Amino acid sequence: MTTFPDAEYLILSSRLIPDHDGGYTFATLARARQMAAAGVHGGAGPLLLTVDPGTREDHARHRATFDGRDLVVDPSRMRNLFDESDAAHGGAADWLRAASHPGEADPALQYRVVAGRDGSPAVALPVIAGDPDWHISDAPVVVYGSGGRVAGIVDGFGALYRAWLDHVVAELRAGDPARPVVVVCESRQLGELLAGWADPGVRLVHAIHTIHLEPPFDPEADLNPLWSRWFTVAEKFDAVLWPTRAQRADVAARFGDAGVHVVVPHAVPAGSSVIPASDRVPGRAVMLNRLAPGKRVDLAVHAFVDVIARVPHATLDIFGAGAEQEALQQLVDALGLGAHVVLHGTTEDPGRVLDAASVFVSTSAYEGQGLSLAEALVHGTPVVAFDVRYGPRELLAEGGGVLVPDGDIGALADALVRVLSDPDEHARLAREAITAARRVDPEHAMTALAQAARDVLSRPSRRG
CATH class of the missing domain: 3.40.50.2000 (Glycogen Phosphorylase B;)
Incomplete structure (x- = not known):
């Protein structure tokens, strides 16, 4: 304990x-x-x-x-912070006024006013547009007293x-x-x-x-x-x-x-039970990630041209949303994969998605750990993933999936075909997945x- x-x-x-x-x-x-x-x-x-x-x-x-x-x-x-930034009698909360010192807003900047519960201003934040380092600016944050008068400033967001x-x-x-x-x-x-x-x-x-x-x-x-x-x-x-x-x-x-x-x-907690292969949708591969460039979902779509040529009932269900959604749909249409590859948008129940899947696919260019990959292991869903930093190699060190060379679409397709078409291979990987998931249990x-x-x-x- x-x-x-x-x-x-x-x-x-x-x-x-x-x-x-x-x-x-x-x-x-x-x-x-x-x-x-x-x-x-x-x-x-x-x-x-x-x-x-x-x-x-x-x-x-x-x-x-x-x-x-x-x-x-x-x-x-x-x-x-901002729920607690105002006082019941108007203006900024006592803790914020106590932290302020005399000063005024920077006239060269625009400000976003945050109102209190009574509608009067409590604090005004400098707007530092287009600067990824906005948070380290010491541009004055304006603190208001009751009646909308300026009570002082604090020196930037850090303060x-x-x-x-x-x-x-x-x-x-x-x-x-x-x-x-x-x-x-x-x-x-x-x-x-x-x-x-x-x-x-x-x-x-x-x-x-x-x-x-x-x-x-x-x-x-x-x-x-x-x-x-x-x-x-x-x-x-x-x-x-x-x-x-x-x-x-x-x-x-x-x-x-x-x-x-x-x-x-x-950590990812274990579910109440693991769904056996016989109760999963045959041939179903799934992805759970943002539709962002770094996730390289297009590589999985391209690989599926080869996959369905060898496993005709295979499907790829992609769950997530993001900037790449329109381009990915155009790619699916251009390759004539609409009957096999579907963009579903986000899901509030990833566990159900993984329980129905026969394999989980990860094509990311990089990871922090690979949280959705870890979730797949917890659900006993075999994984096919590119060997990238950081996460996939470590999570699959005790089995549970197949690592393929980074960016190799042919190797990705081969691995998917093997997992989807070989029941013994699938069963072995599913058993290993449960053991591998213990690395990330709570x-x-x-x-x-x-x-x-x-x-x-x-x-x-x-x-x-």
Whole structure:
């Protein structure tokens, strides 16, 4: 039984919006549920904090949707900065006014005003359009008093976020100023802004969701520009949670191992039972991913020309939405595959999709871990995947699927034909899939996360 050390636990995300951000949202909410199941805060789980400036109505709708889909344990433990940014008597909340100092808006910038419950302005955010580094700007954030008057400013989004977190932490420590706090930061942008958060009682744990490399994605490839600055502050986190051993090893070899890098996979719980092959749809291959360029779904479509020539009853059901949807439909039509390849859009029940499938297909150019691939293994669905960083090789190390050379459409088709047409091969891979899935079960992931929490709480904060 996993036991977390006694502390307050928070999960911090830039946003959590239903059907947005692909596997990121699912993985973040899953971590919170799994921490709750491990007993954090008596089974209520960590606080889930977000900083997106939507309306109260937006956030209430998001919570209700997550609750209706059983993706959160207690929706009242989801809190948003801007829901708490105003005072009952108008203007900004007391914690925000206390963090401000005299100043004015930048006249060269446009501002987005966030209103309070009474409709009067509470805070105004600088709009820094077209700049991927907008979050590190110290452009003034305007704080209002009652009656719509300017009460002061805070110096940029980082100061705003830290002020709110100081307020939340102070609430959690009421009556016990020395109470330890563990913050699991799920967002790179937020992590950069919190690297200077000097509260000696806070331990900042940063979770990774994606690859840090540019093409060709080998260990010495250029860094993704969005990650270059992050690596300059990575050693200020008390721990960094990498989803795979391979990514952790590549990072440690390239940047050095400062003792902060640990492996904590994104976990997928086992279902109640595994559907036998006899109850699955013969010949059905499925994909579950965003329809984005990096997922390279077009390669699977091209491979299916060869697949159906050898397995005439084969079908490819593609679940997901994104920018590539129209182009993919045009490709399906151009190849005359409409009777075999179908774009279904998003699904709210991926488990049912996987239970009906005979094989799961992954053609991504890269992964963080490969969450949908892990889900396929949990459901006993054999996998055919390109051998890319990071995830597929590690997840399939104990079997459960077939790795094919990256980008090789012919090898992809051959593997699909073999799995779909050879019952013995399919049965073997299905048995192996269940064993392979144990690498990412919640007990394994929570044991690793609880140990990381014990380690960071046993030593001083690295930002002291």
